[in-house]
Amino acid sequence: MLRVAVIGMGNIGNTHAPVYQQDPLAELVAVCDIIKERADKAAARYGVPAFYSVDEMLRAVELDAVSVTTAGTENGGDHYEPTMQCLDAGINVLGEKPISNDIVKARQMVAKAEEKGLYYGINLNHRFVPPAAKAKQWVTEGKLGDLLLINMTMWIGNPNETSPWFHIRALHPHSLDIMRYFCGDVKRVHAFFNRAPGRITYSNVQVNLEFENGVVGHLTGSYDTNPRHNLERCEVMGTEGRFVLDNLYEELTLYPRRSDELTVIRNSIMGGLSGFGATFTNRIHRWLEQIHAEVDPSEIEASGKEGLAVQEIIEAAIRSHESGQAEAPGN
Numbered sequence: 001m002l003r004v005a006v007i008g009m010g011n012i013g014n015t016h017a018p019v020y021q022q023d024p025l026a027e028l029v030a031v032c033d034i035i036k037e038r039a040d041k042a043a044a045r046y047g048v049p050a051f052y053s054v055d056e057m058l059r060a061v062e063l064d065a066v067s068v069t070t071a072g073t074e075n076g077g078d079h080y081e082p083t084m085q086c087l088d089a090g091i092n093v094l095g096e097k098p099i100s101n102d103i104v105k106a107r108q109m110v111a112k113a114e115e116k117g118l119y120y121g122i123n124l125n126h127r128f129v130p131p132a133a134k135a136k137q138w139v140t141e142g143k144l145g146d147l148l149l150i151n152m153t154m155w156i157g158n159p160n161e162t163s164p165w166f167h168i169r170a171l172h173p174h175s176l177d178i179m180r181y182f183c184g185d186v187k188r189v190h191a192f193f194n195r196a197p198g199r200i201t202y203s204n205v206q207v208n209l210e211f212e213n214g215v216v217g218h219l220t221g222s223y224d225t226n227p228r229h230n231l232e233r234c235e236v237m238g239t240e241g242r243f244v245l246d247n248l249y250e251e252l253t254l255y256p257r258r259s260d261e262l263t264v265i266r267n268s269i270m271g272g273l274s275g276f277g278a279t280f281t282n283r284i285h286r287w288l289e290q291i292h293a294e295v296d297p298s299e300i301e302a303s304g305k306e307g308l309a310v311q312e313i314i315e316a317a318i319r320s321h322e323s324g325q326a327e328a329p330g331n
């Protein structure tokens with residue numbers, strides 16, 4: 001059993017903690033928040049000690065891994081400090097997305113985990129659903145032939161106003177991770193943004209992407225819709241067919257190019273995913289499974305390195321808005 005703690009006991013820390021408590025591979029042994037009432041409340045809820053600083057917790061408790069579920073500026077500004085403290089102390093880290101809103105800090109965290117030979121994962125939970133694995137299998141088996149196109153939509157309603165780039169930095173690690181999951185690394189990005197009336201955040205974005213393997217893709221993103229209607233949709237097309245993964249896990253359809261017969265996989269009423277919360281359960285279980293199996297740190301699914309890769313694409317999209325040109329991630 002892996003001894004784990006959760007750092008940052010807001011809504012999402014209180015989503016991770018019960019998942020650890022229920023997972024047979026983990027034992028939740030501590031919670032930490034700089035806001036005393038939040039730490040105390042969580043400690044009472046989970047029956048574990050509360051800590052009010054990461055240093056204090058690291059001195060007092062032996063840990064194998066932590067979740068860093070802090071937030072901060074653009075939902076990523078506070079991750080750096082506790083992540084570096086834990087990595088410096090030799091503790092494996094599962095961080096929330098975005099890896100950071102500051103690309104330099106994101107690079108430093110990935111470099112630190114590599115230097116220390118530690119496991120560093122990001123909670124890019126949307127890809128941890130059975131239909132995404134099935135669609136990936138179709139791609140790998142060649143059911144789509146050579147990949148050509150990808151279209152992705154991710155849209156929610158988020159009225160929070162923090163900064164111009166809050167929407168793309170905080171939400172689109174998820175959508176771009178799904179796109180990379182199916183199509184690989186991105187070579188060039190061209191983006192257009194607008195704001196809904198009265199908003200500070202560029203709450204809508206259209207991004208064109210060219211992948212290293214030649215696939216051309218498009219992302220539509222928004223903070224101005226109702227996710228109860230539809231949260232996301234991913235469509236991948238190749239020379240032999242295409243699939244549509246509708247609403248994260250609700251329905252997956254294969255449209256073969258040379259046949260009129262479709263393959264449709266629906267989220268089953270018996271044993272299917274019960275809701276969005278199940279993406280956390282699945283992702284955290286995979287994180288624990290991989291540490292438990294002592295895989296090479298480079299094999300961690302939705303790793304820090306992958307969390308950085310999507311943030312590099314986001315920064316390229318922002319640069320593209322400013323330059324009016326297509327931009328390469330990582331420059």
Ligand SMILES: NC(=O)c1ccc[n+]([C@@H]2O[C@H](COP(=O)([O-])OP(=O)(O)OC[C@H]3O[C@@H](n4cnc5c(N)ncnc54)[C@H](O)[C@@H]3O)[C@@H](O)[C@H]2O)c1
Pocket residue numbers: 007008009010011012013032033034035038052053054069070071072075076078081082096097098123124125170
């Ligand atoms: N993966 C997903 O589907 C998903 C969904 C929503 C939010 N998120 C992410 O989850 C993260 C947390 O979101 P939230 O809404 O719970 O935020 P929140 O602000 O409610 O909670 C964060 C907590 O972290 C604490 N904190 C900050 N710095 C700390 C430190 N150094 N040590 C200890 N505690 C510290 C704060 O006091 C606060 O209580 C964000 O990064 C957000 O982007 C992920």
